[in-house]
Amino acid sequence: MEQISKDKLPRHIAIIMDGNGRWAEKRSLNRIAGHRTGIKKAKDVIRSCRELGVQVLTLYAFSTENWKRPEIEIKALMTLLKRFLRAEGKEMIQNNIRLNTIGNINDLPTDVAEVLKEVMLKSKNNTGMVLNAALSYSGRNDIIQAVKKIAGHVQQGKITATQINEEVFSRYLFTSGLPDPDLLIRTSGELRISNFLLWQMAYTEIYVTDVLWPDFTKKDLIDAIKDYQRRERRFGLTQHQIKTGSSST
Numbered sequence: 102m103e104q105i106s107k108d109k110l111p112r113h114i115a116i117i118m119d120g121n122g123r124w125a126e127k128r129s130l131n132r133i134a135g136h137r138t139g140i141k142k143a144k145d146v147i148r149s150c151r152e153l154g155v156q157v158l159t160l161y162a163f164s165t166e167n168w169k170r171p172e173i174e175i176k177a178l179m180t181l182l183k184r185f186l187r188a189e190g191k192e193m194i195q196n197n198i199r200l201n202t203i204g205n206i207n208d209l210p211t212d213v214a215e216v217l218k219e220v221m222l223k224s225k226n227n228t229g230m231v232l233n234a235a236l237s238y239s240g241r242n243d244i245i246q247a248v249k250k251i252a253g254h255v256q257q258g259k260i261t262a263t264q265i266n267e268e269v270f271s272r273y274l275f276t277s278g279l280p281d282p283d284l285l286i287r288t289s290g291e292l293r294i295s296n297f298l299l300w301q302m303a304y305t306e307i308y309v310t311d312v313l314w315p316d317f318t319k320k321d322l323i324d325a326i327k328d329y330q331r332r333e334r335r336f337g338l339t340q341h342q343i344k345t346g347s348s349s350t
């Protein structure tokens with residue numbers, strides 16, 4: 102395996118797994134065939150990230166906007182998701198992976214939601230990698246639901262408006278307790294974030310590859326991580342401050 106430096110490993114990798122449809126169209130297959138191969142690639146990436154020692158892997162599997170796709174495609178995606186959870190659930194539990202979800206899980210068909218909840222429950226004490234599945238997820242909705250909860254807590258007197266700060270607010274998001282993504286990988290070349298983790302990606306490093314998701318390999322993952330490791334994350338500081346470790350705070 103190719104060498105990557107372990108000390109600058111991204112703690113949290115988020116992936117927009119895009120391009121299943123285009124992959125299928127290129128082969129004159131139906132879009133569902135692309136999703137099927139895409140799921141296999143998701144399994145590979147989960148395994149690779151766990152082996153590398155990544156702490157959190159967030160996979161954007163289904164957006165709120167994806168509900169507007171043809172019903173037949175949605176149905177097929179839900180069936181594939183259920184099958185994936187059935188087959189991989191056991192392995193996740195054995196491999197010390199904790200399954201977490203972000204998004205409106207209650208929008209999912211009940212049978213899918215049930216398998217999801219079952220795997221989450223069975224893996225809840227696992228201490229290895231967190232597999233964070235974004236399902237029926239929308240970044241704007243994430244913020245709105247957080248605002249609603251916080252407003253409720255202010256009304257009930259649990260917290261005061263002046264106590265609201267970035268750290269407190271983060272705890273009301275779906276990603277509560279998880280670090281922000283260090284690296285975002287988007288496959289298929291699109292230069293947009295498609296309503297993904299809007300708040301959480303304030304300082305995430307973005308890596309876009311033209312590789313279509315069903316063609317994504319471990320080498321592509323390693324390439325993305327290597328690219329990330331060559332970057333200088335400045336968080337608003339000057340290069341000099343980064344190099345000397347001196348900031349005025």
Ligand code: IPE
Pocket residue numbers: 118119120121122123124162163164167178289
């Ligand atoms: C990503 O692939 C999978 C989901 C959004 C569920 P797409 O289905 O968006 O593939 P393209 O963008 O049409 O190629």
Ligand code: IPE
Pocket residue numbers: 117118119120161162163164167291293295
């Ligand atoms: C983003 O891909 C959502 C997922 C990968 C699940 P889309 O294919 O839905 O994004 P757009 O429509 O190209 O922005």
Ligand code: MG
Pocket residue numbers: 119120121
């Ligand atoms: Mg797409």
